[in-house]
Amino acid sequence: MRDAAKLGSIGKTAVEKGSDSMKDGFIKHAAPMMAVSLIAGLVLSILAPYGTSTFSLPVRFIYWVGLAMAGGVGATMLDMFARKKGWTLTSWQRALGQSVGATLVVSVILLGFTMLTYGWPGWVHFLTMPFFIWVISILICGIGELVRSRKGGAAVEPQRPDIMERLKPALRRSAIYALSSEDHYVRVITAAGDDLILMRLSDAIKETAPLKGLQIHRSYWVAEAGIDKVLKQDGKLSVRLKNGTTAPVSRNKSKSLREAGWV
DSSP states (O other): OHHHHHHHHHHHHHHHHHHHHHHHHHHHHHHHHHHHHHHHHHHHHHHOTTTGGGSOHHHHHHHHHHHHHHHHHHHHHHHHHHHHTTBOOOHHHHHHHHHHHHHHHHHHHHHHHHHHHHOOOOHHHHHHHHHHHHHHHHHHHHHHHHHHHHHHGGGGSOOOOGGGGGSOGGGTTBOEEEEEEETTEEEEEETTEEEEEESOHHHHHHTTTTSOEEEEETTEEEEGGGEEEEEEETTEEEEEETTSOEEEOOHHHHHHHHHTTOO
């Protein structure tokens, strides 16, 4: 009974930590976008585009700031989804993706409000409204990326690991999840698939810099960004990657995982 209660307590703590981590991650990624969205909403309140000049200033403020902030949430959610999948995007690819996320959220809100207030708006309005929303969204997200680029400077584009150049072209912009040794070859596991290269695992690990990772087994190296979950069963550890692959952790490497805070 005590063991069961202890396990229940550990499980609850793990869930709470996971929930807190997700909240912190969302807040961290949302803060810059929400700041840009707030400023954009204030500017749109003053400019009053798309016939909103007939609204009073307080109503325009609520209307545009509310929609801009909702769009910021949509943009952040899509950006976090791309990061979770390990997609490597340029600044403008990220801005385009964020604009799509913002457009989806704002379109649902506006079309829902229109249907509840005035009824079915007609197919022309139904199809053109998302386009006009996207025009504003891509401007806001583009400005956000420009601000981030200027703030981050040269650090915006991270250094590419040398091992990327050994992969087939289709994988060279994908996030590396892990390396596994197979006879005289090394299998490089990425978010978009894997590839075999002829080299020693020790040499391949050197070429992963500046990625953060650990050698968890004599045949496996795992990137920190590629981990979905660290599993423990019968006293043995293993690592589940974001693509579903499970990699074993040798006993002599367990300490390294704990010191790195992975467990």
